[in-house]
Structures are given as C-alpha cells and as structure tokens.
Amino acid sequence: MSKLRTLVQASLNATKKAFAWNVEDLMPPAERYIFNFNSKEELKKWHLYSDSEYGGLSSASLEITESENGSSGIFSGNLSLDVSEDSKWNITRSGFCGMRSKKFDGYIDLDSYDTIAMKLKGDGRCYISTIYTENWVNSPGQQEDNSWQAFVFVPKDNWYIAKIPLARYLPTWRGNVIDAEMEMNPSRILGMSLSVNAEGGAPGAKSGPGDFRVELDWxxxxxxQ
Incomplete structure (x- = not known):
C-alpha cells in the first residue's frame, strides 16, 4: 500500500509541476509594445486630423526624427480658434488637432493588461489619449467605434513616462463624456489616438491657441497587478 501511495503522490507532484509550468509559460509578458516610433515606417500606421476639416485653421504634422539617442516621433503644429470665412460648417469652436492610428489588422487583445504607458517629451500642455474599441454597446445602426478618453499632462522639455490605468479612461461621444454605465472591452481594441485642444485640460497645464509639440518614444x- 505504501508503494502505491508513493507512486500516486509522485504522479500528483509531477502533474502539479507540469500545470504550474504551463500556466507560467502561457502568461503574457508584463509589458507589450503597441507603437514604437523608431523608424519612418511607423508613420504609415497613423493619419492626422484637425478642425481644418470643418473650417478651422489649426494644422498638425507628424514626423520621425533621429538623434544620437535614437529615433522618436514628433507630433506638432498650431492651434487656432479662428474659423475660415468661407466655411460650410456651422461650428461654434475650433482649436484641435490629433494623430489617430489606422485600424489594427482585426484588433489587439489587451485583456491581460491594466495600464497604458507612454514615453513623452512635451510642452506643458495637456493631451488626450483615446482608445477605440469594437462597437458592442451601441445599436446595430450605430457604426462608429466606441471611444474612451483620458487626459495626459506632459511636462515641458524632459522625457516623462505617463502611466494611465485603463480604469481611468471614460466613455465619450464626439469629445463629450457619456453619462452611462459602460465598461471597456480591452480584448477588442481597434486603434488609438493622441490629440490636443486649445482650451480645457488639467489645471495648471498650458492652454490657449498657439504652437504645440510633443515627442513620442513608445x-x-x-x-x-
């Protein structure tokens, strides 16, 4: 009987070790690159937008710059509150620019992660980080992606790693927070964007019309957790 017990115990121990190894092996890494601004190929993943599409006069650019310390992306431009006199759009405000990633090939699954991190060097303005997820909340006739936004204050001149918990992203509709019980689905992320407004933002941050510039590493x- 003792030999049988020994064999059974040895089998159980081997199974536990195998199971523990498999779980650890399947665990995703503690961090995952989503974007890395280390080459001009990265520019193909993004497109720019601004109030100029609606008659505003703001402008933006995105380029890759190289230095002794490596490459990085520079999102820069000018925010204007003015509106073109021949605008066909009846807009009450202008003054925004953004860079939005093209849709991923399908989607990316970030269900195993809880935070978005960005390495930035800015100008003291407050930027807006947006995550776009698959539309699983709205009605079938509503084709726009769900969007979730959080403020990112970028200190001036020095590199800074901003860490934004996914729980801090709020559901929005065309820039306005939705007052509804909604929960992000991090397993179905379609894209991201980084934008800046001339007005609003975190207290103490630079605001108003004028130039903006933020450098991105990754x-x-x-x-x-």
Whole structure:
C-alpha cells in the first residue's frame, strides 16, 4: 500500500509541476509594445486630423526624427480658434488637432493588461489619449467605434513616462463624456489616438491657441497587478 501511495503522490507532484509550468509559460509578458516610433515606417500606421476639416485653421504634422539617442516621433503644429470665412460648417469652436492610428489588422487583445504607458517629451500642455474599441454597446445602426478618453499632462522639455490605468479612461461621444454605465472591452481594441485642444485640460497645464509639440518614444500596455 505504501508503494502505491508513493507512486500516486509522485504522479500528483509531477502533474502539479507540469500545470504550474504551463500556466507560467502561457502568461503574457508584463509589458507589450503597441507603437514604437523608431523608424519612418511607423508613420504609415497613423493619419492626422484637425478642425481644418470643418473650417478651422489649426494644422498638425507628424514626423520621425533621429538623434544620437535614437529615433522618436514628433507630433506638432498650431492651434487656432479662428474659423475660415468661407466655411460650410456651422461650428461654434475650433482649436484641435490629433494623430489617430489606422485600424489594427482585426484588433489587439489587451485583456491581460491594466495600464497604458507612454514615453513623452512635451510642452506643458495637456493631451488626450483615446482608445477605440469594437462597437458592442451601441445599436446595430450605430457604426462608429466606441471611444474612451483620458487626459495626459506632459511636462515641458524632459522625457516623462505617463502611466494611465485603463480604469481611468471614460466613455465619450464626439469629445463629450457619456453619462452611462459602460465598461471597456480591452480584448477588442481597434486603434488609438493622441490629440490636443486649445482650451480645457488639467489645471495648471498650458492652454490657449498657439504652437504645440510633443515627442513620442513608445506606447506600451503594462500589467501592474
């Protein structure tokens, strides 16, 4: 009987070790690169937008710059509150620019992560980080992606790693927070954007019309818990 017990125990121990190894092996890494602004190929993943599409006079550019310390992306431009006199759009405000990623090939699954991190060097303005997820909340006739936004204050001149918990992203509709019980589905992320407004933002941040400039090294997903 003792030999049988020994064999059974040895089998159980081997199974536990195998199971523990498999779980650890399947665990995703603690961080995952989403975007890395290390080459001009990165520019193909993004497109720019601004109030100029609606008669505003703001402008933006995105380029890759190289230095002794490596490459990085520079999102810069000018924010204007003015509106073109021949605008066909009846807009009450202008003064925004953004860079939005093209849709991923399908979607990316960040269900194992809880935080978005960005390495930035800015101008003291407050930027807006947006995550676009698959439309699984709205009605079938509503084709726009769900969007979730959070403020990112970027200190001036020095590199800074901003860490934004996914729980801090709020559901929005065309820039306005939705007062509804909604929960992000991080397993179905379609794209991201970074934008800036001339007005609003975090207290103490630079605001108003004029030039803006933020340098980006990378954007990652982190598992902090």
């Amino acid at each position: 954007i990652k997903a982190l598992r902090t």
